[in-house]
Amino acid sequence: MEIAVAGVGYVGLTTAVCLADIGHTVICVDIDKKKINSLKDGNSPIYEDGLGELLNKNKDRLSYTTEEKLAYQKADVIFVCTGTPSRSNGSANLDYVFNVINSIKKSSNKDKVVVIKSTVPVGTCDKVEKKLNDNSKHKFYVVSNPEFLSQGSAVKDMLLPSRIIVGTDDLYSTEIMKKLYEPLTKIPYCAPYLLVDRESAEMAKYAANNFLALKIAYINEVANLCEKTGADIKAVTKTMSYDKRIGDSFLKTGIGFGGSCFKKDTKAFDYLGKTNGCEMKTVKATIDANQKQNLILLDKVLSTVDNLNGKKVAVLGLSFKPKTDDLRDSVSIANVDVLLEYGAEVNVYDPLVLDGFKKLYGDRVSYYDTIDEAIKKCDFAMIMTEWDEIVSYDLNKYRKYMKKPIIYDGRNCYDLEDVKKAKIVYYSIGRRKIGKDKV
Ligand SMILES: NC(=O)c1ccc[n+]([C@@H]2O[C@H](COP(=O)([O-])OP(=O)(O)OC[C@H]3O[C@@H](n4cnc5c(N)ncnc54)[C@H](O)[C@@H]3O)[C@@H](O)[C@H]2O)c1
Structure with a gap:
C-alpha cells in the first residue's frame, strides 16, 4: 500500500515516520521547500524527542517532495495533516485542507482513500468527499482519523496511542484502515482501535x-x-x-x-x-x-513592582510547553509584549527556541542560552515554561546572580520549603507567597 502524507509539520511528520516504522512506504508532501530540503538532507525541521532517530532508521521507506501531483497519483492512501488555524470569528480555517483536496482532485488517476487527520469541524469529511467525487471518474473514500498526540511526546504518543479512532461509513476504507493500522493494534503496541461513524470521529x-x-x-x-x-x-x-x-x-x-x-x-x-x-x-x-x-503572573508583578520602566527582567522559558520548539500562541509572547510596553528591559532564556523568538522580537529583547547569564543583575525573573533546566536550577544561584532574588513562577516549579531555605522572594500560583521584599 503506497501512502502519502500531505503537510509534514508536527502531526504529519510524526505520522509519516511512525507509519514507516511499522513497515509502510511513505511519501511526504509539503509546499514548504525549506522543510522538504531539510528532510532530504536527513534533518528534521522540527524538534520532537526520538523523531530524528526514527527518520534515520526508516530512511529507506521515506521520501520527500514538493511535487504534489506525482505523490498523490502514486498513493493509495493520502493522509491530510495541514494546519487548521483560527479565523478571526473563531472558526477553523479549512483553506489549507481544501488546498490539498483540490490538488488531490486535480491529480486523480485511480480510486483512493483520503484520511483527514487535521482537526476539522463536524461535517468537513462530508464536504471533502462531495468535492472529490463530484464529476470524478474515480472514487474517493474519505475517512476521519483525528490525532491525539501531544507535542513533546509525539513519537511515543503515536506509537503507543491511547486509542486510534477511525471514522468511516464504507466497507472499502474500513478494510484499508484496519490493515494500515494493524501493526499498532498488536503486541508490543496494543493500541485500542475504535471504529465509529465519521461525524463522531470528528466530534471526538x-x-x-x-x-x-x-x-x-x-x-x-x-x-x-x-x-x-x-x-x-x-x-x-x-x-x-x-x-x-x-x-x-x-x-x-x-x-x-x-x-x-x-x-x-x-x-x-x-x-x-x-x-x-x-x-x-x-x-x-x-x-x-x-x-x-x-496574564495572571503579570498581575502579580504589577501589584508588587512600583514601576516597570527601566526594570531588568529575566523571562525563563519561551516555548508553549517544555520539550517542544513550538512558539505558536505561547503564553510567553503575551507576557513579553506587556513587559516591553511598560518599558522593561527583557532578557530571555530558553534551551531550544531562542532563534525562533529572535525572528519575532529582533533586538527588542536580549537572548541568553544559560539561566546564569539571563538572570544576571535582573530586578526579578518570570518563569513561563517548566523546562527541566529551569526546574532543576540551583535556587541559590538566583541570590548569587540577581540584583534581588525575586521570582514570579508561572509554573510552580519549586518546592516552597526549598525556596524558603534559599531565601528567595517567591510568588507562584495558588500557593503562599514566600519572602517580604518589594521591587
Ligand atoms: N500540533 C499538535 O500537537 C496537534 C495534535 C493533534 C492534532 N493536531 C492537528 O493537526 C493539524 C496539523 O497541525 P500541526 O501542528 O502539525 O501543523 P503544522 O503547521 O506544524 O504543519 C502543517 C504543515 O502543512 C503544510 N502545508 C500547508 N499547506 C499545504 C499544502 N497545500 N500541501 C502540503 N502541505 C501543506 C505546512 O507547510 C506545514 O508544514 C491541525 O489541524 C492540528 O489542529 C495538532
Missing part, C-alpha cells in the same frame, strides 16, 4: 481537547481561590488525584494553556456550538478563564 477530537482545556481552566480557578483563602493548590490537587473519577492528569496549575491546539480548538468548538444553535457555556468559560490566567 474537539470533545476531548475541550474537556482537557476545561480541566486546566478549572484547576487554575481553584488555584486562584486557594491563594485568596490560604489553601495550597499542590496539596489540594494531590488529594483530588486519589479520586479515580478525577484522575491525576491535567491538574497542574499555572498561567494557563497556550500552543497551537487548545486555543484554536476551544474557539472552533465555541463557534460550532453557536452555528448549530447550541451554546457551549463551559467552552466559553474555558476561553475566558484561560485568557485571564495567561
Whole structure:
C-alpha cells in the first residue's frame, strides 16, 4: 500500500515516520521547500524527542517532495495533516485542507482513500468527499482519523496511542484502515482501535481537547481561590488525584494553556456550538478563564513592582510547553509584549527556541542560552515554561546572580520549603507567597 502524507509539520511528520516504522512506504508532501530540503538532507525541521532517530532508521521507506501531483497519483492512501488555524470569528480555517483536496482532485488517476487527520469541524469529511467525487471518474473514500498526540511526546504518543479512532461509513476504507493500522493494534503496541461513524470521529477530537482545556481552566480557578483563602493548590490537587473519577492528569496549575491546539480548538468548538444553535457555556468559560490566567503572573508583578520602566527582567522559558520548539500562541509572547510596553528591559532564556523568538522580537529583547547569564543583575525573573533546566536550577544561584532574588513562577516549579531555605522572594500560583521584599 503506497501512502502519502500531505503537510509534514508536527502531526504529519510524526505520522509519516511512525507509519514507516511499522513497515509502510511513505511519501511526504509539503509546499514548504525549506522543510522538504531539510528532510532530504536527513534533518528534521522540527524538534520532537526520538523523531530524528526514527527518520534515520526508516530512511529507506521515506521520501520527500514538493511535487504534489506525482505523490498523490502514486498513493493509495493520502493522509491530510495541514494546519487548521483560527479565523478571526473563531472558526477553523479549512483553506489549507481544501488546498490539498483540490490538488488531490486535480491529480486523480485511480480510486483512493483520503484520511483527514487535521482537526476539522463536524461535517468537513462530508464536504471533502462531495468535492472529490463530484464529476470524478474515480472514487474517493474519505475517512476521519483525528490525532491525539501531544507535542513533546509525539513519537511515543503515536506509537503507543491511547486509542486510534477511525471514522468511516464504507466497507472499502474500513478494510484499508484496519490493515494500515494493524501493526499498532498488536503486541508490543496494543493500541485500542475504535471504529465509529465519521461525524463522531470528528466530534471526538474537539470533545476531548475541550474537556482537557476545561480541566486546566478549572484547576487554575481553584488555584486562584486557594491563594485568596490560604489553601495550597499542590496539596489540594494531590488529594483530588486519589479520586479515580478525577484522575491525576491535567491538574497542574499555572498561567494557563497556550500552543497551537487548545486555543484554536476551544474557539472552533465555541463557534460550532453557536452555528448549530447550541451554546457551549463551559467552552466559553474555558476561553475566558484561560485568557485571564495567561496574564495572571503579570498581575502579580504589577501589584508588587512600583514601576516597570527601566526594570531588568529575566523571562525563563519561551516555548508553549517544555520539550517542544513550538512558539505558536505561547503564553510567553503575551507576557513579553506587556513587559516591553511598560518599558522593561527583557532578557530571555530558553534551551531550544531562542532563534525562533529572535525572528519575532529582533533586538527588542536580549537572548541568553544559560539561566546564569539571563538572570544576571535582573530586578526579578518570570518563569513561563517548566523546562527541566529551569526546574532543576540551583535556587541559590538566583541570590548569587540577581540584583534581588525575586521570582514570579508561572509554573510552580519549586518546592516552597526549598525556596524558603534559599531565601528567595517567591510568588507562584495558588500557593503562599514566600519572602517580604518589594521591587
Ligand atoms: N500540533 C499538535 O500537537 C496537534 C495534535 C493533534 C492534532 N493536531 C492537528 O493537526 C493539524 C496539523 O497541525 P500541526 O501542528 O502539525 O501543523 P503544522 O503547521 O506544524 O504543519 C502543517 C504543515 O502543512 C503544510 N502545508 C500547508 N499547506 C499545504 C499544502 N497545500 N500541501 C502540503 N502541505 C501543506 C505546512 O507547510 C506545514 O508544514 C491541525 O489541524 C492540528 O489542529 C495538532
